[in-house]
Amino acid sequence: MIPDRLESNLRQGFRESLLPKLGLVLLASILIMAIFAPVLATHNPTRTGYLDENGNSYPPLGTSYTTEIGQDGEFVEVEVESTSDHLLGTNDIGQDVFSRLVYGARTSMLVGLLGTGLAVLIGVPFGLVSGYYGGRVDDVMMRIADTMLAFPSLVLALALIGVFGSAGFGIPDPLTRFGLIDGMPESTTLPGTVTVVVALVTWVWFARVARGEAMSVRNEEYVTAARSMGASNWTILFKHVLPNSLTPVIVLATIQVAAVILLESSLSFLGFSGTTLSWGYDISRGQGYQRTSWWISMVPGLGIVFAVIAVNLLGDWLRDALDPNIEGEGGGA
Amino acid sequence: MSIGKFLVKRLLQGVLVIWGVITIMFALRAVSPGDPANLIVGPAADPEIRDQVREQYGLNEPIYVQYVDYVQGMITGDFGYSFQSSREVTAMVLERVPATLELAIAATIIAIVIAVPLGVISASRRNEPADYGATLFSLLGISTPNFWLGLMLILLFAVFLQDPMETYLGFTFPQGRRPVGFGEAVMTLVTTGYAGDLLTWVRHIMLPAITLGTYFTAMITRLTRSGMIDEFGKPYVTATEAKGIPYVLIRYKHVLRNTMIPIITVLGLQLGTLIGGAVITETVFNWPGLGDRLIQALNARDWPLMQGIIVFIALGFVLINIAVDALYATLDPRVTNE
Amino acid sequence: MTDTDDILRVNDLSTRFFTEQGQVNAVDELELRIERGEVFGIVGESGSGKSVTARSVIDLIDAPGEIIDGEIWFDDAELAETVREDAPDAVDGSFVDLLSVSPAVRQSLRGTSFSMIFQDPESSFNPSLTVGEQLAEAVEVQRRASANPRSTKAKTDSAEYSFGNLLLSTVLPSQQFVTEESRERAIELLELVGIPDPVERADEYPHEYSGGMLQRAMIAQALAGEPDVLIADEPTTALDVTIQAQILDLLDDLQTETGMTILLITHNLGVVARMCDRVGVMYAGEIVERGTLEDVFDDHVHPYTEGLLGSIPELGGANGQLEPIGGNVPSLLDHEMEDRCHFADRCPMAMEDCLDHPPEFDAAGSEAHTVRCVLATQSYTEREALPPNYFGDTERPAGDKHAEPAHSDGEQPAERTRTTISDSGGESR
């Protein structure tokens, strides 16, 4: 699937630079976090009420903060100390921030991978057909793609969620289901609508890349030869054109995972997600509390930053080695 | 192809795209579950009133009639009435445009002013500390969600810099109005010589603009760096060196210029990201722009308002991209001659 | 120094490329003398180091390449005077060693003392500036230099190149670095090289020119600084057969007219025969045979020269890659080069003595005729011949030209080792 020459480029890029290694390590850690969330989490991430006797959130280990507590109409300043029980403190309603960080990785990775995969499944066939047939078919299909591009992806995503609502459904978690771990959620919620929606708003980029590849091989000798041997268009598309476009699609997909993670977090930040166990949602929880409980929004944000950096580093590595000329959409939301 | 023909072609394509956007929005509403009348008067309303409302908003017509009406309305600039406030959508959109435009332009300016020099330095001092710094910055910049960045900036100013909230933060903008817009502030400065309004404006827009601009700064830095490195490798650079042109001149007049030409197109395509970013930045900073209004409309399931805003955004996107193409065509002599 | 009227004396020049695969000895202890006003040809296959030699002379070796050793003495009394104060060691009579002067001085010689024309005119012009503009730019270099002779400051630190101006030049149609006179001179130059309607053509972009016209424009551009030495690197290779002859005629006329010295790099012996006074045949970073045109064509000794001549294309004949001799393109990788005649593995007359690196022997013919081959001193005997397959079957396919990584003839420069998808499209089938 990946030709030898590209493979050696990949190796060389990996050997020469620290960045792909860093990306790989980061991504591996985040994936481990996502998969073994029930093992790594110290508390049930959905359980509330881990607050001190005055109802204050705990700060991260080693820090403290001062807040005011009203007693009999009078306010007194109290110092809230951290506790070793809650490494990264607790949020406004007393959920363990570290455990939520760990579980948030699941949502991010699930949506990032599934959403991108779905976008590939929609975009690549679309682009291949458009580029391979060319002519009027291509014109019509490209106008459709242009139309999709005229929507900012976040805006279109919001519109779609506005229509379909944001449903999530539970995926049972084998670790807890079979009683290996106690006290953790029995299933993980996959924000289904969000996953579909991010695919619906990002597939166009795959269509563009696949179309370009299909156009470039359409008149190649081996395709013409296959055609003259009586191969049907579909056979040619799948046997010859598709494999040829895989490399750039893989590169783009990697880059797009980053964009999708950002998109998902934006949607859940705005409250349009099917799950509350999400980094974006947690950031929005901390929104009113920056002055005192800064960690509530800072910690999940760092989770996003690291996840996106990891994916971007790998994406850069692949892009440099395989194809320097791919544009995808930024995830800047 | 002359540049005129080229533009006409792009314009026609743009019209098609806008029609597509309008149609998609209409289709979305049509498949949207729930009776829109409920949204206007509430589910508990008297059926008669409800019928009246349905009549008034044309909700009883067959779907294709509604579609034709709808498209007609769009063409004449009539986006209908908001379900929620019964105000004209067009007015509700237009009053929010300046704030968003100011934010987007400020962010873009910040991005270009910082990113281009940074990219140039990075490319010309390859593998030196300055390059590593710029690369790290751009990696962080493209990987940071801007709503989080906004919150962290607020944290930085409010907590660590001990900034009295009033200077940069905590504006509530009652009734969604900023105390002063850019136009007014400039007018005041010109007519009365009073610069205070303009300063207020700068204070208000500073953090949102930085928040929105960071991603683009990072992206343009990357593009400039890699573009210049590619460009430096081209034979004409050697040929230009051979004829004795000083290095500085090669770098700017030749290489940077040729690097910026394709970047302009990429920026046009990334405009969607800018607008998406603006939506969310506005929510974080309560910036009374289109995005802020869009979120309100979504939460209230106010379809006409939502459609109006989205179609308007798409229109802006298409027009700006045509402008970008035109700019590209004038900068790159090969485009119109092919 | 001898009393011949040399303009350029290159001693011991070694240029290396430090690449992934190892150190590449693109040019190895090369000696070269070029007389004022002559046309000197360097001929060889791709990867023989001829292009790198030319670029070393004009100082266009980019990383990962580096001139690691040698001297390039250039005869210019005026320059010698100015350099003498700062770097007395770099001056010998009226000669200046270009490898011992400051980079700024070297840079200042480009365009005015040395100038170069390249193989592919289409990629050698900036696509987004008009041809006239680019010529005028080159004229400007000369104008500045003569306004303030030999002051390198005048060319590089001029106040006009302020940061703001430079930034503006990226956006505005760049007028500000070029004067009206330079523009007029550019048009004259276009006329000089035989471009019809030069006034109109000056305002056209490179893509609006044909290949031949553009090569003329490039020659005009190279003449803008009235250089003493013009380096022509495969000036006709990328052109149509009929155009090739025209371009050579043009070069010939211009040379007669201006009396400039031309260093002509080519793989085409037809071009050499047509243009040159003296020739050096290059192989594996060395000149293996040199002499007058007659020496090399009629009295040649080296089997490689023989091979080249055996496959000489008619001028205007085959324009393809010259592969005159069977066997492998030599590896210039330091660790693969042995201390023997580098041609031995392809040489039909390789003998035991060839396993010692031969020095340059004098050969019959003119005084200047030398050859780096044992056949100059002994004749071929079957008895001493190396057995066939002596060098094993280390097949190095002719396509594997890491030999001359930067700017081999007709190849991408080495920096662009990244593979693009379209390049590799064929492999993923």
Ligand code: SF4
């Ligand atoms: S030295 Fe020997 S091997 Fe080399 S060219 Fe001469 S005869 Fe051939």
